[in-house]
Amino acid sequence: MSRAVEQTNRAMLRARDAMDRAYAQPLDIPTLARIAYVSEAHFIRTFRATFGETPHRYLQRRRVERAMYLLLHTEQDVTEVCHAVGFGSLGTFSRTFRQIVGESPTDYRKRRTAPAAPVPGCFTKAWKRPSSFG
């Protein structure tokens, strides 16, 4: 039984790693479920049980975290940032960004400055991602 859990965990982790790596690509549920070798419905349910949120939500947070990074560290305009992190439409991007961060991409850029000490990307990825865990 426990070995099955480990295999499932690794399959879910592999799919989550794919989102971390290829966040800017069109990663839909069928694609991710194939990476994890399970059906789509099973994938969503199991991912949520494993990591505490749906794969869709995780990918949104990953993309928004990258958008926050680009807004602070580059000169790209909001539309460019939207496409660079994998959103197909500016409307969806702005709505999702506001929902997760609490303000618009433009306001976020205006009100924040880049942090002074650069830490390895793996930590900023994990810790600067806006939380949906309350």
Added chain:
Amino acid sequence: MTMNAISRSQVYVLDQDEALDFYVGKLGLEVHTDQDLGFMRWLTVNLPGDRQREILLEKPGPPSLDPATAEQVRELLTKGAAGGFLFMTTDDAHKTYEDLVAKGVDITDEPMERPYGTDFGIRDPFGNKIRIGQMSVQP
């Protein structure tokens, strides 16, 4: 009295032979010590030319851990949450990256230019995180 080096670090692995396939076969590390102590298999690896720094590849299980705790460690490890994290440096991040991709290593982050250098992320077969960087800024 001053401590002067970090000489040995530890990560949990689910299978030590599979760990060797990965850390030696794919990453190119060398076996430092592989010894059956009776109560455990003491298995450490080091980067080529750097025998002063070892990584202990330890298998969680009894009698070190009770069976239920060992199961918890295994579960956390496979979720990528066990805490094992290794940072390594290379003199050519892009070349190392291509090499590891060709070997089928799980990539978590593509190479990225950062203020401190160029680095990318991989994962070992069990869930441990590894970061490999070509550092431009020396500490």
